[in-house]
Amino acid sequence: MALDKPHWKELFSEVVTSGLCTGCAACVVACPHDVLDYESEGGVYKPWHLDIDGGREGCTHGDKGCTMCTRACPRFRNWESEIDTHRFARERTDDEVWGIGDVLLARASDPEVLAGSQDGGFVSALLIHALENNVIDAALVSTLEGDGSDWVAQPGVARTREQVLASAGSRYTYSANLLAYPEAVEGGAERIALVGMGCMVSAPGAMQVRKAGKIARRLSLTIGLLCSKTFDDAIFEDLFEAKYQIRRADIVKMNIKGIFQIWTRDGAFHEVPLKEAHAYTREGCVHCPDFAAEHADISTGGIGAFGDWTLVIVRTDQGRALMESLRESGAIETRPGDDDPGAVALLHKLAQVSRKRWPAEAVPGPRRLPLVRG
Ligand SMILES: Cc1cc2nc3c(=O)[nH]c(=O)nc-3n(C[C@H](O)[C@H](O)[C@H](O)COP(=O)(O)OP(=O)(O)OC[C@H]3O[C@@H](n4cnc5c(N)ncnc54)[C@H](O)[C@@H]3O)c2cc1C
Ligand code: SF4
Ligand code: SF4
Secondary structure (H helix, E strand, O other), X not given: OOOOOOOHHHHHHHHHOOOOOOOOOHHHHHOOOOOEEEEOHHHOOEEEEOOOOOOOOOOHHHHOOOOHHHHHOOOOOOHHHHHHHHHHOOOOOOOOOOOOOEEEEEEEOOHXXXXXXXXXXXXXXXXXXXXXXXXXXXXXXXXXOXXXXXXXXXXXXXXXXXXXXXXXXXXXOOOOHHHHHHHHHHOOOOOEEEEEEHHHHOHHHHHHHOOOHHHHHHEEEEEEEOOOOOEOOOHHHHHHHHHHOOOHHHEEEEXXXXXXXXXXXOOOEEEEOHHHHHHHEOHHHOOOOOOOXXXXXXXXXXXXXXXXXXXXXXXXXXXXHHHHHHHHHOOEXXXXXXXXXXXXXXXXXXXXXXXXXXXXOOOOHHHOOOXXXX
């Protein structure tokens, strides 16, 4: 952290309005003065400052020395090397394109968990295991608004197996799961797992290394989701419905496997080319360099030859201990990453593509061009 005590003013000009802001909401949650709010209407997904306190660009608390928003932001200045060094006691090497960690494949042993999940149900199996074995008190997850038929993703808290199962599966619009943090704390949670894409799961590391108080301590486990982009809500009406006559209320599941896959209530299966979806890319994703959720304890994805398995990257000691405990309990089965060399090659390629998106004029770390590793 620089010695100049950067606060909202610097965050606003260097991240929020420069194109680097992902909308992760870490700054909003970290602000102790409640002067930051979050815009999630109209595809904006950005923090904003309440005009009552210094206007859009300034913050009177910051003028007095409050730096909590910049301490929490996982896109502020040298975020990547700071968080790498804190999490892994070293910076990544240039060929560690998808970050530091070991790849394997895993899936839930419980058929009920597997059935309702996106890929191998590993994330849900892990959360249930961690809740039932006193590793965590609550998890910040993504749920669906109302009865789910509108596919509006929203942050939520899971404390029970039933709540974990209700939140399973992937939504491809944004859900700033960190915003559920106050609800988890109000419910008495001290050890909280965060599930989210790379933009969100780098936040606890940023908060910990820059000493952002209690929040950093409570966010004790991070489960990452591999991600190359999320989409604006308009994709439902303007593309799926207008061009393919797929109504959002009829959709029961979506997945992305090189193409948008959509299953509907009538049992039909639809495919929408990804290149048609690109026009609906959420603004906060355009410059994101992190495909592989590089600062999570464990990152997970759906790429690879085996549809009902989750690709897992175990990154930290805590992640390794949890994997061991999951295996011993029989909650998951695993196989080596070597069983699917194509998945590892694709992981490398997609991570490399994302890293090139980081703007050349920003701090250089995430853009360093790596060696090709197979
Ligand atoms: C927006 C998005 C993009 C993704 N892109 C890729 C990709 O390009 N390549 C790839 O290999 N994998 C991608 N994934 C990850 C993949 O879809 C699965 O989430 C992952 O493989 C874990 O599967 P699972 O069966 O173990 O998880 P499950 O047991 O089904 O659990 C999934 C968890 O993800 C959470 N979640 C769902 N939607 C969101 C959301 N929008 N925001 C935050 N949390 C959410 C749920 O709350 C749940 O806890 C993406 C996921 C998301 C959400
Ligand atoms: S990236 Fe996250 S923490 Fe940083 S300004 Fe944007 S919303 Fe706030
Ligand atoms: S590409 Fe994924 S990880 Fe990056 S900002 Fe978008 S949602 Fe977050």
